[in-house]
Amino acid sequence: MAKPVRNYVCQSCGSAFPKWAGKCEACGAWNSIVEEPTSGGDVPKGLSGKRGKGVTFVRLDGDVPQTIRRPTGLAEFDRVTGGGLVRGSAVLIGGDPGIGKSTLMLQVATMLKGARVAYISGEEAIEQVQLRAKRLGVGENRKAGEVSTELAAATSLRDIMASLDRPDCPEIVVIDSIQTLYLDSLDSAPGTVAQVRTCSAELIRLAKSRGFTLLLVGHVTKEGQIAGPRVLEHMVDTVLYFEGERGHHFRILRSVKNRFGPANEIGVFEMSDRGLAEVPNPSxxxxxxxxxxxxxxxxxxxxxxxxxxxxxxxxxxxxxxxxxxxxxxxxxxxxxxxxxxxxxxxxxxxxxxxxxxxxxxxxxxxxxxxxxxxxxxxxxxxxxxxxxxxxxxxxxxxxxxxxxxxxxxxxxxxxxxxxxxxxxxxxxxxxxxxxxxxxxxxxxxxxxxxxxxxxxxxxxxxxxxxxxxxxxxxxxxxxxxxxxxx
Missing domain, CATH: 3.30.230.10 (Ribosomal Protein S5; domain 2)
Known part of the structure; x- marks a missing residue:
């Protein structure tokens, strides 16, 4: 049996160190380094004698398949994402607590017409989400027989993967939020670097293989960056930040990274008692x-x-x-x-x-x-x-x-x-x-x-x-x- 190896990882930036320290030298955070056990056998020592299967190369000027986009019905949200949600893509939405991330995701989920949407909440119970939807008045204009949004409250990644890994999986999946999920095979608490990295990687891999669009809601640190490892922003296709001052009723949805559209695009919303209203002329x-x-x-x-x-x-x-x-x-x-x-x-x-x-x-x-x-x-x-x-x-x-x-x-x-x-x-x-x-x-x-x-x-x-x-x-x-x- 391989000898277990101890690894010390900063929970703010994801940097690894050979021993514990009170201050992270990478990001400057104090008391953020946590010991995470890893198995020594999991670290590859070399390629040994096995040969890989090889990769398939295609011509640079070959035929490009058409990107399938699905407009959400929110014009400002579609503007930021480049025209709508791309099939098989992963979108990360970050913002301060109480800024309106869950409200925005609920409105997007209920405005998608003709699509099967799964809204999985790890922070609220199903009754709380239903009460918010009733207060916002969303999802009330569905015609008889039209597909509606499905709700679930879960934090176990194994249970969520079992529900989504099937031929009749939903077309849109919303996870609110990624910091609440955990994998039972990891010996660390939910929200740590290892949990966030592993849960995100498994969900993104499943979204690519099954072809559904994945919307991940993420918490941010006091500096305004998405909590967890920085590699999370590299793994997803689109990174959106929901900004705004608590004293103002304006909300800005900004695209920081977008593989399927322009970056640094903004969408302007106005917070009201009926949720987020679009602002077509922000000037x-x-x-x-x-x-x-x-x-x-x-x-x-x-x-x-x-x-x-x-x-x-x-x-x-x-x-x-x-x-x-x-x-x-x-x-x-x-x-x-x-x-x-x-x-x-x-x-x-x-x-x-x-x-x-x-x-x-x-x-x-x-x-x-x-x-x-x-x-x-x-x-x-x-x-x-x-x-x-x-x-x-x-x-x-x-x-x-x-x-x-x-x-x-x-x-x-x-x-x-x-x-x-x-x-x-x-x-x-x-x-x-x-x-x-x-x-x-x-x-x-x-x-x-x-x-x-x-x-x-x-x-x-x-x-x-x-x-x-x-x-x-x-x-x-x-x-x-x-x-x-x-």
């Missing part, structure tokens, strides 16, 4: 509570996947009595904010070292593209000088360390979305109209091209001064006309 919703003539506010024209999204960037610069002023960021990269502040202070001569800076992306959306640099700089300069930016202006562009404003991709798409929502001007990088060798023209919007941040500051100062002068002249003419009437 209008993010700007619905916008107020004009307020300093420290700018509108950014961004791109999320293939969709243009306009969001409001809010900045507040205030004097600080502290030796180290505070920098608070919500919805943007704090390191990028520090870089923008350093460029404004060094290249433009603005005094920001002794001021507290607060930056917020309104609506709960998180922005990661560098094109937001210019709109953030505009909001910071507007707040520092107490000069409101024009309400009909959008801004986008990347800022370099020397203060130059660089060009960004898909400018025409951003401008068309802004013109559709009534914006008249766009603060954008210089030579944008000649990008790609052809002039860029968008009807109904004027391009204000700048090449350096100092040009933006000068333009904002002159624009505010001319608006104030025009308002003074208009008021004077109105008073003169009133005197004539008297």
């Amino acid at each position: 209008a919703l993010f700007l619905a509570e916008r107020h004009g003539n307020i300093s420290g506010v700018a509108v950014f024209a961004g791109i999320e996947g293939t969709r243009p999204v306009l969001v409001e960037v809010q900045a507040l610069v205030s004097p600080s009595p502290l030796a180290t002023p505070r920098r608070a960021v919500v919805g943007w990269d704090s390191a990028r904010l520090a870089m923008t502040l350093a460029v404004l202070e060094t290249r433009c001569g603005l005094g920001l070292a002794g001021s507290e800076v607060y930056l917020n992306i309104a609506g709960g959306l998180r922005i990661s593209e560098p094109a937001a640099d210019l709109s953030v700089a505009l909001a910071l300069v507007s707040s520092l000088s107490d000069r409101p930016a024009p309400s009909d202006l959008i801004a986008f562009g990347e800022i370099g360390l020397s203060g130059e404003v660089r060009m960004v991709a898909q400018a025409e798409t951003r401008l068309k979305e802004a013109a559709k929502l009534g914006f008249k001007r766009a603060l954008c990088p210089k030579r944008l109209s000649q990008a790609g060798g052809k002039p860029l023209k968008v009807t109904g919007i004027e391009l204000v091209e700048i090449g350096h941040l100092q040009e933006m500051i000068d333009w904002l100062y002159n624009e505010v001064r001319s608006n104030a002068l025009a308002a003074t002249v208009s008021a004077s003419r109105a008073q003169h006309a009133g005197d004539k009437i008297r």
